[in-house]
Amino acid sequence: MAKTKSLVSGGRERSSCPIASTLDIVGDKWSLILIRDLLTGKHRYNQFCDSPEGVPTNLLAARLRKLEQQGIITKEPYQSRPVRYAYSLTPAGRALLPVLQEICRWANAYIEDTWKPPETFMAMKPKT
């Protein structure tokens, strides 16, 4: 069977350049912060709110919706009455891990006072 690429960009791509296309999906101030949180074990709205960057809640809701539409994350109910959703990464979302690891390597080398991520994060592999 042929592998199917899974992402939806919404028809507003600036070009077919892989860099421009990626930025059209996650190239804003908050998406990669959310993906970082999802990769490090956060799954719920409140947990994203608690991250030190302080995303505005309306943007958080908007980003979760957009990333879901684009196939980067999915949500599943973890309780009903009232129904509440837990968010997780799709395979495409998890595959952004090496990008985030490279970003961390760059930041640690060139920006002062950036946290060194735990070795568990830097050694993670997408399939896990």
Next chain:
Amino acid sequence: MAKTKSLVSGGRERSSCPIASTLDIVGDKWSLILIRDLLTGKHRYNQFCDSPEGVPTNLLAARLRKLEQQGIITKEPYQSRPVRYAYSLTPAGRALLPVLQEICRWANAYIEDTWKPPETFMAMKPKT
């Protein structure tokens, strides 16, 4: 001698997370497009304008100024009368190459119809 980290973020960092800090520097819709162009041999204002994404010229000027202040790029006059500047990457800017390469790998794997970058780009190394 101790190695000195070179980047200026402007005191508006959201946190010391390496990912958040990197996004505070290049996490907008145009900066990585410019860095891509600089990595692939473009150096002048008009060449950046000609890229298929079509950056608005006022944003181009603003980004060039901001990236220069942050230590990602430098400019040098390539003629006087009238003075015109050619832009290039600093070592910190060139060191973003592996990040862009990872982004290309991700896009080619998960977004349909993205261009495959030339092997010369994917095989480049930062020091070169």
Next chain:
DNA sequence: TACAGTAACTTTAAATTTTAAAGTTTCTAG
């Protein structure tokens, strides 16, 4: 000498996005 053209910006005004803050809904616990 006049005029078109080029490179690199800057200015402007409208449209869009982001932000901070407060409000809403649906439930549980005491």
Next chain:
DNA sequence: CTAGAAACTTTAAAATTTAAAGTTACTGTA
């Protein structure tokens, strides 16, 4: 019956982005 929590939504102001036109300082051609 009241307080509290989780997950959003709404609102209005502020900031940013966009498209388009304008500016400056030259060069090359007629």
